[in-house]
Amino acid sequence: MKAVIVNPKKQGVEVKDVDIKEPLGKRQVRVKSIFTGICGTDRGIVNAKITFTYPPNGYNFLILGHEELGIVEEVGEDVTTLKKGDYVVPVVRRGCGVCLNCKIGRQDFCETGNFVEAGIRGKHGFMREEFVDDELWLVKVPDELKEIAVLTEPLSNVVKAIDELLFVQRRMVWTCEDSTFECRNAFVVGSGPIGTFFSLILTTLGFNVYIINKRDPSPIEEYIAKRLGAEFINSKTETEEKLPNADLIVDTSGVPSAFIPLMNKMKPNSALILFGTVEGEKYEITSDLITAIVEKNIIVMGSVNASKKDFQGALNYLSIWRSRYLDILEKMITSKVPVDKAPEVLISKPKGEIKTVIQW
Ligand SMILES: [Zn+2]
Structure with a gap:
């Protein structure tokens, strides 16, 4: 599958065919990418200015991307809240599993610092054709928000x-x-x-x-x-x-x-x-x-990061603004580029950019 990858120790970024085996667990969902947003953190990683980034265990590269909108392709047998064809946004940070905040879904307030973040530290991100994720960390997006829901993560x-x-x-x-x-x-x-x-x-x-x-x-x-x-x-x-x-x-x-x-x-x-x-x-x-x-x-x-309820809160705001400020939201997405152009827009910011997104 095509993915946008970085070597966290080196400057640079490339689009590559990667071979990642992700069997679908009972409470997991296979998601196909639609849009992935690009932000300052991605550019900091690409230009080797962010030092806390590292690949997942067993890999010498990291798949970039944490601002995602995808569509459900396949669900595991015990998945109850999502079905094929649903739009979803994944939560970025996953908890340490030890501290109380992480145990109650508030990994944005993790106390040990041993969390991972998709596309940033210790976990592959979403700049790839598809990925498998836990039902628990996928936020369902109302169909009518699909054109703007790639903004959910930064807004959260x-x-x-x-x-x-x-x-x-x-x-x-x-x-x-x-x-x-x-x-x-x-x-x-x-x-x-x-x-x-x-x-x-x-x-x-x-x-x-x-x-x-x-x-x-x-x-x-x-x-x-x-x-x-x-x-x-x-x-x-x-x-x-x-x-x-x-x-x-x-x-x-x-x-x-x-x-x-x-x-x-x-x-x-x-x-x-x-x-x-x-x-x-x-x-x-x-x-x-x-x-x-x-x-x-x-x-x-x-303040940093956000919990799943904040992703839901972001979708609620997008619903309000879809009727009040749709023109603003549409203008915020200043360009949509195909994945092969990702390295170019990741290395340097296009002129007049507010938000550049990769279209899959
Ligand atoms: Zn924690």
């Missing part, structure tokens, strides 16, 4: 982060006098797919959203901001006076110099969500900033 991580935020912010009353979030201002730093998902969810929840980047918006970004009623701010050229004070800052860039200067806008009881990661930048944190965080009860929260 955002759904989890927002869920955590709303949980943590129950430490006091955070809603407005009319019980909504319409008096709350959110800065979303970064306008890639994750930033766009945060902007979409926060808009849907009623927040006033400011999308912040160090450059002018692309035509698609401008369109999306306008459709959401959000403001796109170029932090290099537009003065800080354009920004109100913030109840929430979400950083999707991982670049300290992109979001730390904005922290002087944070209101009492506000929250900072850290979602992006990059390498290399050094940035000084002053004791004045620490004092502000303390004196204003500011929450700083990192």
Whole structure:
């Protein structure tokens, strides 16, 4: 079968015929790939910038891909929730089997760190013609979402982060006098797919959203901001006076110099969500900033990965947005490429990309 593979110790990526025997277990499902999304993690692996990646036991290569949409081809005899022809999205992280969180399906909060992640560490990913997976870790996709459901995995991580935020912010009353979030201002730093998902969810929840980047918006970004009623701010050229004070800052860039200067806008009881990661930048944190965080009860929260319920939550959002913002979702998938072109788009990002997907 055709697969997109990497050697985790070396830079580079290739499309190869691989021979992987996957007998179908009683509670397992054979899935044929339809779309596989490409993200920054995939490119980090391909360009050997991500160091925690490793192949499954017994292999000297790793099949890439963790943003998948597939269709059920065959089910094991004890499978009860899926049938041939169902659309599915697989969960990425699989638990350590030891810690309590992993035992209850919350491997996104694994405490031992001994989890595996499909296409990232210790488990083959989904950039291949077909794969066998446990019924337990396949999320059923409503048929009408099949054109956009490849966005489920990246969105699931955002759904989890927002869920955590709303949980943590129950430490006091955070809603407005009319019980909504319409008096709350959110800065979303970064306008890639994750930033766009945060902007979409926060808009849907009623927040006033400011999308912040160090450059002018692309035509698609401008369109999306306008459709959401959000403001796109170029932090290099537009003065800080354009920004109100913030109840929430979400950083999707991982670049300290992109979001730390904005922290002087944070209101009492506000929250900072850290979602992006990059390498290399050094940035000084002053004791004045620490004092502000303390004196204003500011929450700083990192968030990674998602559980199966967050995948379901992502599909629920896609259902809402299919009627409200289908134009945005369709514009987010900026290109669909055949698998033979995968190496090209994995090595370097196509111009104007929000989300590139491989079409099988
Ligand atoms: Zn665990």
